[in-house]
Amino acid sequence: MTKGRSAEDRIRDLVREEPALTVEELNRLLLVSALILLVAVTAVRIASRTGLPSLLLYMGIGVIVGEDGFGFEFDDAALTQLIGYTALAVILAEGGLGTKWSEIKPVLPAAISLSLVGVGVSVGVVAAGAHFLVGLDWRQSLIIAAVVSSTDAAAVFSVLRKVPLPKRVTGTLEAESGFNDAPVVLLVIAFSTSETVGPWYELIGTITLELAIGAAIGLAVGFIGAYGLQHMALPASGLYPIAVMAIAVGAYAAGAMAHGSGFIAVYLAAMVLGNSRLPHSTATRGFADGLGWISQIGMFVLLGLLVTPHELSDDILPAVIIGLVLTMVARPAEVLASLIPFRIPWREMALMSWAGLRGAVPIILATIPMVEGVPENEKMFNIVFVLVIVYTLVQGPTLPWLAKRLDLGDADAAYDLGIESAPLERLRGHLLSLSVPAKSRMIGVEVGELRLPRGAAVTLVVRNGSSFVPSPQTVLRSGDELLVVATDEVRDAAEKRLRAVGRGGKLAGWLGTG
Structure with a gap:
């Protein structure tokens, strides 16, 4: 693949070239895609009964269809990264629309501390473990440490949805997962695009500036968009969900083009829109939820296609060792360092330490060093892939059990009721x-x-x-x-x-x- 080529260059090449698919091939592709979607939708039912995050089943579909399964070869890391970024923007938009300001406002300082201070602690501990225990060089260790430092809200709540927890715990975990993608992405890019990273204070200053730009743009776009939708009568109710998602995704693009964090921009813009009294808000949530599912399915299946299972054997042990450092040392250390000033009870900190599930984001971020041509990039991708799979299998099913053992299940908690079509x-x-x-x-x-x-x-x-x-x-x-x-x-x-x-x-x- 060509190093350093922009998405615009790739699109121009596609326009100049002959069509890659004939109509007949397109029909077959649409049929296969429809079947994969139907299987993936059915897999949600299986995931809900087994307690496993659905991402594992989606990636399993990709592996089965891929080179070691049905023989479909796919190795375009750059395309995977582009689609992954797009999917993450949609998923963050959906998450932001569903985030209640009243629930995260009391825990916002703690969540921000976890997303910034916690990420720094995690990167340092995991990088040291990867270097001294596995033998990776410092650059590779820092890249892997940054890649796996982002938690995944979908993975956490897919296994906790049947266990009502104190709002402080759920609010902190939800806000953390929405905020920590942005600094992690910036760290991975910084470690992957230069042989030597500059002074730590320059890196922290750059990340802080980009986060501030992204946050400012996201809040501005969200408030302006909410005001416009509240004072604009669209001719059809079905246009409101489209407009809301367009505003949120537009915030991502605007933030990225302004050299800020597009991920923090889309999450904050969507959160503002979701907490505003917009017309047809229930329909908007349903529409965003559907787009979020499609994005997750497409992204996870594509990631499953990208990996080649028979090449993973040599990387299983390093992945297990780094995963042990992450889950048993780094995550508890980051929770402790980030939350001690907020006087969080030890039982809640213990649950949040174990609830640091990794999902699609680390695997998507692992494509960045592949695109940038970092040495041993395939090895790093395989380590991250195995780590996410193994520790999701271990942590996911045990989270409800741990919550009950810690006596954190709130039997009197009230659930929000969906009152659109399903009831x-x-x-x-x-x-x-x-x-x-x-x-x-x-x-x-x-x-x-x-x-x-x-x-x-x-x-x-x-x-x-x-x-x-x-x-x-x-x-x-x-x-x-x-x-x-x-x-x-x-x-x-x-x-x-x-x-x-x-x-x-x-x-x-x-x-x-x-």
């Missing part, structure tokens, strides 16, 4: 929405006089920008918007009755209207 499907119900136009015969009709079939009810009325739960005596007015919940059996009958009242008034049916 209605489980109840075999439908949510109908209708507006009362100016010339409708429904104007002046009381809610009770709608005489909806048993199993259907008006649950909410939106009037002049305010919503309220109606009583049977509530009189409908022009411009009202009604939300009606109906069971599966009476859905059509409820819609027919509403249309009849709109044309014939409250006596519809009795007078032959309907």
